[in-house]
Amino acid sequence: MRDTLRAQLWPVPTLGVVLAVAAGVGLPRLDARIQHEIPPWLTEYLFAGSADAARTVLQAIAGSLISVTALTFSLTVVTLQLASSQFSPRLLRTFTADRYVQTTLALFLATFTYALTVLRTVRTGDDEQVVFVPHLSVTGAFLLALASVLGLVLFLSHLAREIRVETMMRSVHSAADHTIHRLLPEKDPAARDSGTPPEPPADALPLPVGRSGFLTAVDEEALLEAAAEADAVLLVDRLPGSSLIAGTPLGAAWPRTGEPFSPQTWTRLLRRTSEAVSTGAERTDAQDVTFGLRQLTDIVAKALSPGINDPTTAVHGLSHSSALVCDLARRGLGPRLLRDDHHQVRVVLQRPDLENLLDLAVAQPLRYGAAEPAVLARILMLLRELAWTSTPEQHPPIVAVLARLRSTTAAQDFHAAERARLTKLAQQVEQALAGRWTYDQMH
Incomplete structure (x- = not known):
């Protein structure tokens, strides 16, 4: 619920309203109580106009603010459309969760609402009413x-900065x-998980x-708790972010002792497991x-599309x-084991391994950027950086991607100088896998 609200535009503006x-209701009442007790030095800084002047000021503020709010919403919608069409639809959460945008909209709507609410308390003396001007409120x-x-000025500056790729x-x-630092600890072979x-x-049950x-x-x-209560072992073999279809298996469960589950135990285990998965x-x-x-791979793939053709991006x-994959390689990848108080494994949760991460970061850029030497060169540099920061047991997926990249390069009609540069970078990846980092000499 918290994550859902954080990515919505309406909660903060609604709170502001x-x-x-x-x-707008409380300050005029305070005005009526203390208007004859305000010190003279403070009165000089307060609104000192008549009731008609107060109405004019409040009407001007309310009218102008609703126009500015409409402009701000329009600019925000245009920015969302730009981010969705030119970069990636998955970037929309980044904009809607932007506290600066939410706070600016809240300020505009709050000012409009406050001016209207105070406006209803101003009395001009017509219809035998006592004249009342809430000077403090105005x-x-x-x-x-x-x-x-x-x-508004800061919002426009912020928006101009945010739409840059x-x-x-x-x-x-x-x-x-x-997210990585919150969920994945540094690699520790002695950790309980x-x-x-x-x-x-x-005979495991789906x-x-x-x-x-x-x-x-x-x-x-x-x-x-559900696994310990049922004396079971649970396996969840779907990663967060996976698309789930109702009725298909999320994982499996089996009794730790080998004795079959009773109908009541199995029903309760199914219910509690379903409640634990969002x-x-x-x-x-x-x-x-x-x-x-x-999201980054989406941006790369969109930049390599024929309609945009932006290899620099x-x-x-x-x-x-590359920075994210290298950071993830230093952390606890692979399955996460949850143990009970007796150190018995009760739950197995799947987490991405290095092969999954490399495929996510490289597969689409390699496919769509196969004809662009600069993109292939950066992928080779990614492999080199990852080879240097990873452990020997993590090298096989790097070697596999390197072989795939060499095959892709061989199939392209590159200039001899471009092919020589890519060959050299591939050799540097092999050297990094062997624990050596060579330095290019500038000529």
């Missing part, structure tokens, strides 16, 4: 209007870094998916450590992907 209504509306003008990639990289996962027996959608989160504590209409970075890598995107 609610607070504005409360202030001054507050004036200050909110000034803050809104400043907010470099800023988008940096934001994606930063969010992915946060490491080790060899148990193999499911032939765990069906309750609702279709993308796997967004798994409640590890709830799964562990699905959504789209992928999120709540527990999906590969989501940021997916593709190269920069691969640089961000």
Whole structure:
């Protein structure tokens, strides 16, 4: 729920409107109580006009702010459309979750709502009413209007910066870094969640998916409690971010002792397992450590499309992907084991391995950028950087991708100088795999 609300545009503006209504009702009442007790030095700084002047000011603020709010919404929608069509639809969450955009919209709507709410309290003396001008409240509306003008200038500056592809990639990289450091610890062979996962027996029972959608989160504590209560071992073999179809197996369960489950135990285990697995209409970075890598690969693939043809952006995107893959290689990849208080393995959760990560970061750029030497060169540099930061047991997938890249290069009609450069980079990848880093001499 928290992750869903964070990526929506409406919660913060709605809160701003609610607070504005409360202030618009409360401040005029405070005005009526203390208007004869305000110190003279403070009165000089407050609104000092008549009731008609107060109405004019409040009407001007309300009218102008609703126009500015409409403009801001229009610019935001245009930015979302640009990000979706030119870069990736999965970048929309980055914009809708932007606190700067949400706060700016909240300020504009709050100022509009506050001015309207205070306007209803101004009395001009018509119809035998007592004249009342909430000087403090009108001054507050004036200050909110000034803050809104400043907010509009800062919003336009922020928007111009955010629509740059470099800023988008940096934001994606930063969010992915946060998710990786939150979910994946540094590699520790002695950790309780490491080790060899148990193999499911032939008579293991499938765990069906309750609702279709993308796997967004798994409640590890709830799964562990359910497995311990049923004296079972659970295997969840779908990664966060995977597309799930209701009724298909999410994983498997089997009794730890070999005794079959009773009908009541099996029914309860199915229910608790289904409750512990969350699905959504789209992928999120709540527990999906590969989501940021997916977004960067989308940007690279879109940059290599014939309609855009921007290999420089593709190269920069691969640089961000390389940094993420190298960071992930130093962390605990592969299955995560959850143990009970007696150190018995109860739950096995799948996590991506280096082969999955490399395929995600390289496969599509290699396919769509096969005819661009700069893209192939950056992929080779990615392999070299990964070979240097990885351990020997992680080298096989790197060697496999290197062989695939050499095959792709051989099939292209490159100039001799371009082919020689790619051959040299491939040799440097092999040297990095052997623990040697060579340095190019500048001529």
